[in-house]
Amino acid sequence: MEREVRYCTTDDGVRIAYRVEGEGPPLLVVPLFIGSFSLFHLVPLLEDFMRQIGRGRQLIHYDVRGTGLSQQEVNDLSPAATLLDVEAVVRSLELKRFSLWGMAIGGPRAIEYAASHPRQVDKLILSGTFARLLDVFAREALQGFAQLARANWEVVSRTFADLGIRRHDEQEGLSWAEWYRKSITGETMAGFIDRHVELDVTHLLPRVKCPTLVLHFLSDPLYPFALGQRLAQAIPQASLVPLEGYLSGVSGYTQAEIDATQAFLSESRGPAVAKPTEALPAFRTVLFTDVVAHTEMMQRLGDERGREVLREHERITREVLKAHGGTEVKTMGDGFMASFASVTKAVECAIALQRGFEEWNAGVGASFPGRTPLNVRVGLNAGEPIEEEGDLFGATVILASRIAAQAEGGEVLASVAVRELCAGKGFLFADRGESVLRGFEDPVRMFEIRWSFDSPADAGSSG
DSSP: OOOEHHHHHHHTTTTTEEEEEEEEEEEEOOOOSSSOOOGGSSOOOOHHHHHHHHHSSSEEEEOOOTTTOSOOSSSSOOOOHHHHHHHHHHHHHHHHHEEEEEEHHHHHHHHHHHHHHTTTEEEEEEEESSSBBBGTOHEEEEEEHHHHHOHHHHHHHHHHIIIIITTHHHHHHHHHHHHHHHHHHHHHHHHHHHHHHHHOOOOGGGGGGGGGEEETTTTSSSSOOHHHHHHHHHHHEEEEEEEESSSSTTOOOOHHHHHHHHHHHOOOOSSSSSSHHHHHHHHEEEEEEEEETTHHHHHHHHHHHHHHHHHHHHHHHHHHHHHTOOOEEOOOOEEEEEESHHHEEEEHHHHHHHHHHHHHTTHHHHHTOOOOOOOEEEEEEEOOOOEEEEESSSSHHHHHHHHHHHTTTTOEEEHHHHHHTTTTOOOOOEEEEEETTOOSOEEEEEEEOOOSSSSSSHHHOOO
């Protein structure tokens, strides 16, 4: 595989280093941060991941101005200037049509290029990224990073690794920190931060006309999943693939990530969303309800009176589902499974269900023979269930069911995915910690959704 380093010159006179590997349709990779391709050996998991992505393709890497093998001493480190780096590489290779990959901080650069050069970009892949930097870091934090980078770049490089990778794999995080540190000086890093604080390509998202694949990890500690969802919603021909886990480079790439990318790049025509049921399953929020102590209630009340209570559960549930746009998938006698296209509607429905049951308990239920209350638990999870003949299957559904089983009567429990998707929506999530659930190898973190307020907005948000 060719390892020759080539150089080109930008319109503002900066020398940019790049490398071309393999043969096939061109795939240009926008650097994910400030790491140099010449130092990929320091992060072998990332190098191997890129090798897998580039299989059967002409894979193109380059170093952003001020980093790695590109010209170090530069005056302009603005987002507009770094876009010139991409243009120079494309011009040097005389690329007419190519696919573009943007990850992390490289995502906004890839978005801007695709929006500005619609005739050149055939397909766009956005992995673990965002449209607006201030959605990831507070302005004060960025200013603090810049100041500290000038004083002690080694500490800041480790801090950047700590933010995402090192908290889950210390040794891997240290390798990434070394990669950052050796790719750029602290002074240049500070200059990058200073010039990128206002980075925002949100207005360009509707102008991206090529098929776009958005890959985002449900538990990404640095870029919340909701950021990926916003990209997919705003780009006209975009589809979203939620990925289990954290991010590439922590414990290696995921096969789902590779498979989705290869399938997307290999699709010869039509938008990425042309065959959602065949290529990429629809994203859904799955809700389960379950009447607590159902068997004991039936034994105490008898079949006839016990069935009356269950009918009230069914009536309230179906009325609330209809009011919130939920789809009843099936009923299991003492519980329901429902799905929602909107995670916000699903959470609002779960809250409305508990309020409906509480109201029934205070009214009709209080005068019901035996003063039998409706104690119902609700569980929520979001992902891509498998749909067959109107039923839903797969890990997304199983996890929603397991989460519901962990709730007490009157509680609503949700997964990390639901919490991330509802960030900033005014719901109050209380961390219930991690539990080992049957059928899942890793502990699952769950959150209780507090609903005993006049409205979700009154509750505020936990994050």
